[in-house]
Amino acid sequence: MRVYKYRGGEFERDLESLSENYFWAPTRTSLNDPCEGFFEDQNVNSELDTIFKVFARGDSGTANALENVKIVLKELLGFVDKSGIYSLSQTPLDELLWAH
Numbered sequence: 001m002r003v004y005k006y007r008g009g010e011f012e013r014d015l016e017s018l019s020e021n022y023f024w025a026p027t028r029t030s031l032n033d034p035c036e037g038f039f040e041d042q043n044v045n046s047e048l049d050t051i052f053k054v055f056a057r058g059d060s061g062t063a064n065a066l067e068n069v070k071i072v073l074k075e076l077l078g079f080v081d082k083s084g085i086y087s088l089s090q091t092p093l094d095e096l097l098w099a100h
Contacts, residue, residue, distance in 0.1 A: 003088040006097045025084025036085075041077050045070055 007014050010024075017024050028036065052066040089097055 001090070003090060004092045005088055023086060025086040027081060027084060029081070031085065041073065044073060048073075 013024055026032075048066060048069060052062055055062060
């Protein structure tokens with residue numbers, strides 16, 4: 001299968017990565033599309049609080065489950081924030097991908 005990598009603006013880095021045999025993968029906070037990877041864990045926690053208030057109704061087991069979900073979410077986001085994203089396309093003709 002042939003895939004394409006859309007690049008622009010960072011040609012020195014791209015050429016270096018080819019000559020040094022590595023690839024550069026930005027974190028979600030440094031992606032060039034302003035909508036990619038955009039979410040705030042505070043908003044997610046707020047939504048989780050609302051959901052669990054509706055279903056918990058004083059149940060301590062549900063409250064503990066909420067805390068466990070928040071802990072796992074924090075760990076997941078920590079992993080995601082340390083990881084890079086390497087996007088490829090099966091077509092060189094997608095203008096939207098070239099735009100970002």
